[in-house]
Amino acid sequence: MNKRKLKQIVNHYWMNFEKNWIQEKYKWVEVERFQNNWNIDSSDFVNMLKESINESSNLVASRNYFPINEVIKIASHKKEEVKEAFRILFNESIELNERIISFSSSIKELKNSLDYSTTGGSDFRFISTLLFLKFPNKYSIYKYTDLKEFSEELETGIVFIKGRVGSIGKVMTLIQLIRDNLVLWNHPLISDYMQKLKSCDLYYYDEGLLLLAQNVFWYAARTYRDLNNNEKYIVPYVAFGKMSKSKYFPQIGKRGAITDYVKKAKRDSKLGKAGESFVLEYENNKLSRIGKKAKWISQNIGDGLGYDILSYDEEGMQIYIEVKTTKYEENTLFYITAHELHAAKLYGERYFLYRLYKFGTENRIAVYSGEDVEKLCTTPSTYAVLGGYK
Incomplete structure (x- = not known):
């Protein structure tokens, strides 16, 4: 089969x-x-x-x-x-x-x-x-x-x-x-x-x-x-990501909005997992030529390591891939966690962010290096806070 x-x-x-x-x-x-x-x-x-x-x-x-x-x-x-x-x-x-x-x-x-x-x-x-x-x-x-x-x-x-x-x-x-x-x-x-x-x-x-x-x-x-x-579905278009010249500034709205965060989290999680599965298949298709197989780390071990997939380059060296998936354009807003940023700095040239966009239609992948990820992270949207200390 x-x-x-x-x-x-x-x-x-x-x-x-x-x-x-x-x-x-x-x-x-x-x-x-x-x-x-x-x-x-x-x-x-x-x-x-x-x-x-x-x-x-x-x-x-x-x-x-x-x-x-x-x-x-x-x-x-x-x-x-x-x-x-x-x-x-x-x-x-x-x-x-x-x-x-x-x-x-x-x-x-x-x-x-x-x-x-x-x-x-x-x-x-x-x-x-x-x-x-x-x-x-x-x-x-x-x-x-x-x-x-x-x-x-x-x-x-x-x-x-x-x-x-x-x-x-x-x-x-x-x-x-x-x-x-x-x-x-x-x-x-x-x-x-x-x-x-x-x-x-x-x-x-x-x-x-x-x-x-x-x-x-x-x-x-x-x-x-x-x-x-539909070749666009089966074979993704892959290119190096484009660095944005603009900086993101969070906007404080004048009107409130009700968000079902549980429903949103489930939807985002499913999209993310589907994107990771797609990238895993793409990587394994490449690796078949050198007899290697990529590992779906976030699925089999869990989140928190700062990357989703452990794969290999053409020389058989390990690379660490974080996948970010959206259904829309490459410039659609997405978020990098502290763990992911730390992993980008730790693994450097061995770290890659696969920005999967237009997922489900054209399936395009923009590839960013670990150094690019550091440059992209210009605006923190949340802060880790320890309270209760005098």
Whole structure:
């Protein structure tokens, strides 16, 4: 698998996680709904189907395609036959391909017996969705075109063949590859995701992270072409930073303003971590030529050392990188801490400030030396004060 491409997709997904969650959280709600309501032995089987599966959910419906309605319609006339079809489909002791073919054939035969001419309810996509709802940590939704293109672009070696029932079983192999790399990287996306799951009882608790990995895939299937063709996203423009000729003077406003500092801190922290992850990927791409790997110090050890990333120059000598990230121009105001200034003085020519700006659009990096950082720090905005002494 091309891990570099995968990490670009994961980072982009993470940067848009809040927005994406609002749009996609219904999936976790629908899985939890199915888990709570499914009971094949229910005395009111038809109503149980309706309660278990939301007929209008994007998971099982689109435009003029409502397969669950077809199954419910059949079940209202052939309840026991539909029950048996589900029993076989969800029987894990039977080989997967056999179960899928059996369910598809059963639904087709039942529709023919009732003179229904529609095709919904027997296709592989719908059947894979049923398996996903029942066993969300074992199966994923099958969408041939998305899977084929994603697998080829990321060089997974997994081959999907249209119309082959065996391809359905391969989907989770791909999803597990994504999950395993998320865990390997200890990606901060995981902690953000788990916080979301704990925030509402309506969400299916995806402890194994496989639904998260599936959503990364679904996200990539919608956006990957744009990501892949947008060279500015993948390869940053890097140049030496420009020293400002003007000095910053803090302005005392005539009017007060209410600031949600907790919300602002969370937003700034997430942007900062995403920027650091981006720079780490950029450095490791360079270092692959000399067999070295950069270390994400602020993530693995913590803040306070005055730099975020420990990397190497072309001669294999250690360099210390502090990352400052904004979404706007290079001259957008940012802050240097006392620890960072001290590190710039301590490491001198081995210290670099990577000023990542226009992040998420053009991804430009302005590089400042340790000496430049000292020159940039002209105006203190806060002071450390010890009180209580006579």
